[in-house]
Amino acid sequence: MIYAIAFLLGALGWTLTEYWLHRGWGHRGEAKNPFSTEHLAHHADVSYFAPTYKKVIATALVGGTTGTVLFLLLGITGLFASLGFVVMYVTYEVIHRLLHTHAGRTRYGRWARRHHLYHHYRRPQLNHGVTTPIWDFVFGTLEVPDTVKVPRRMALAWMLDDDGELHPELTDEYLLIGKKKNDLQESP
Numbered sequence: 001m002i003y004a005i006a007f008l009l010g011a012l013g014w015t016l017t018e019y020w021l022h023r024g025w026g027h028r029g030e031a032k033n034p035f036s037t038e039h040l041a042h043h044a045d046v047s048y049f050a051p052t053y054k055k056v057i058a059t060a061l062v063g064g065t066t067g068t069v070l071f072l073l074l075g076i077t078g079l080f081a082s083l084g085f086v087v088m089y090v091t092y093e094v095i096h097r098l099l100h101t102h103a104g105r106t107r108y109g110r111w112a113r114r115h116h117l118y119h120h121y122r123r124p125q126l127n128h129g130v131t132t133p134i135w136d137f138v139f140g141t142l143e144v145p146d147t148v149k150v151p152r153r154m155a156l157a158w159m160l161d162d163d164g165e166l167h168p169e170l171t172d173e174y175l176l177i178g179k180k181k182n183d184l185q186e187s188p
């Protein structure tokens with residue numbers, strides 16, 4: 001039982017880290033750090049993600065260090081806590097990627113997309129949590145948008161139909177703004 005609790009606390013610890021990494025480092029443009037450089041690139045181009053090898057190195061360093069420290073402090077219980085932390089981190093990476101690449105099918109999936117894309121498109125100082133709104137709620141940065149306005153040129157592929165318009169089932173949740181590019185005239 002204690003191991004399960006340690007695992008869950010470790011997972012919860014990741015969600016808090018996810019929040020503060022994003023809020024504290026990701027959006028600190030004036031004090032550049034490798035994380036903010038990557039994160040601001042992700043904001044400038046919503047299809048850009050930091051290279052996987054950088055994430056693997058960061059995970060090995062952070063996971064290895066915290067795992068060792070927690071093991072020395074708490075023994076096997078500490079190992080379960082760090083395992084929960086790393087598993088939740090990987091879950092976050094998968095969820096974040098899916099938010100950008102695939103349409104949401106479940107209630108959670110649709111919520112997570114609106115929550116995160118509102119952060120991307122409208123209010124980068126709000127909704128820093130990606131997997132959970134808990135910490136945004138705790139630290140007063142949570143906003144639940146009605147309709148998320150999406151600049152047309154930054155729309156994600158899953159939002160659009162073959163004509164480049166919003167899929168009809170998304171019109172309650174998103175609104176495309178900005179002019180549509182005129183179709184190129186074919187030259188004779």
Ligand SMILES: [Zn+2]
Nearest residue numbers: 042096116120
């Ligand atoms: Zn994102």
Ligand SMILES: [Zn+2]
Nearest residue numbers: 022026043124
């Ligand atoms: Zn951000």
